[in-house]
Amino acid sequence: MTTHKNILIGSDTSSSLAAIIKSLQEVNQYSFITATRVSDIVQISKSLQPLLIVLSFRNNQHVINSLQSYFPEFTIPLVCLQKRNEYYNLQVKEQTIAFIYSFEDSVERSNLSNNIKGIIKLLNLTQTQKHQKTTTLAHTSNTNLTRYTLELDQKKQMLHKIKERIKELYSNVDATTKTKLMSIVNTIKMTRNNQKHWDDFKLYFENINPNFLKRLTTQFPCLTAKDLKYCCYLKMNMSNEDIRFILGINQESVRTHKYRLKKKMVLNKEQDLRMYIQSYAS
Structure with a gap:
C-alpha cells in the first residue's frame, strides 16, 4: 500500500x-x-x-x-x-x-x-x-541462490571425501600410481580453494542484493572474506546449521564468529545480528 x-x-x-x-x-x-x-x-x-x-x-x-x-x-x-x-x-x-x-x-x-x-x-x-510481485521474485531468487550455495558446498564436500579416499589408497600402490594420485589430490586442493567459486557467488548474490557487499565493506572495512560470506548467508536467511556446514565449522565456532562479527560491527549485545544483516542495505 x-x-x-x-x-x-x-x-x-x-x-x-x-x-x-x-x-x-x-x-x-x-x-x-x-x-x-x-x-x-x-x-x-x-x-x-x-x-x-x-x-x-x-x-x-x-x-x-x-x-x-x-x-x-x-x-x-x-x-x-x-x-x-x-x-x-x-x-x-x-x-x-x-x-x-x-x-x-x-x-x-x-x-x-x-x-x-x-x-x-x-x-x-x-x-x-x-x-507482491517483488516479494515473490525476491523469495524465488533467494531460494535459488541458497540452492546454488548448498549444491556448490556439497560438491566441495564430495571432493574432500575423494581426496581422503585417495590418501587411504596411497600407501598400497606403486610409485607411478602414487605420482598420479598426488596430481589428482593437488588438483582437488586447487579446486576447493578456487577464488572463482566466491567470485561467481558474489556475482549471483549482488544481482539479487545490489550494493549490499559494497556498503558493508565501506562501513566496516575490517571484515574478512569469511565475515562477508557469513553476512551473505545471513542476508539469505540461511539456518545456522547450513552456515556451519558451508563454512566447515562447529557450533562453538559459529557462536564465536557471531560474537566477533557483532564486535567488529559495533552492535549492542541485545541487537540480533541476523535481523540487523537482513535489514541492512534493503
Whole structure:
C-alpha cells in the first residue's frame, strides 16, 4: 500500500479551487495541499511526492509540460479538470497517467469525489500487486541462490571425501600410481580453494542484493572474506546449521564468529545480528 497521504490541488482561479476542495469533502483520509502557481506545483511535487495531483488551470497543458520538463521520469498520476469552453486534447508522456474529466460534470455535479476514490483504489491495488510481485521474485531468487550455495558446498564436500579416499589408497600402490594420485589430490586442493567459486557467488548474490557487499565493506572495512560470506548467508536467511556446514565449522565456532562479527560491527549485545544483516542495505 502507498504511504503518500497528500493530494495536491492546483488552480489559477480561487473560485475553482474552493469548489474542488468542497467537492472532495468525502475523501477525508487524505490531506489536501493547494497551489495557484505553476512553480508551486512543481516545488510541492518535488518535496512531498503527493499521491495524486488535481489540476484545473485554464492551460493544464502548460502545467503538465512544466512537470514533465522538471521531472524527466514524472510518474505522479494527474487528474485534469477542463471546462467545456476551454476543452482541448492534452499531451502527456507515455509513463504519465492522466485522467481527464469535465469540470462541470465532476465538480458542479459532485462526481469528483467518487472519481478520486476510484483512482486511489486503483493506485493502491496496483501498488499492492507490484509489492507482491517483488516479494515473490525476491523469495524465488533467494531460494535459488541458497540452492546454488548448498549444491556448490556439497560438491566441495564430495571432493574432500575423494581426496581422503585417495590418501587411504596411497600407501598400497606403486610409485607411478602414487605420482598420479598426488596430481589428482593437488588438483582437488586447487579446486576447493578456487577464488572463482566466491567470485561467481558474489556475482549471483549482488544481482539479487545490489550494493549490499559494497556498503558493508565501506562501513566496516575490517571484515574478512569469511565475515562477508557469513553476512551473505545471513542476508539469505540461511539456518545456522547450513552456515556451519558451508563454512566447515562447529557450533562453538559459529557462536564465536557471531560474537566477533557483532564486535567488529559495533552492535549492542541485545541487537540480533541476523535481523540487523537482513535489514541492512534493503
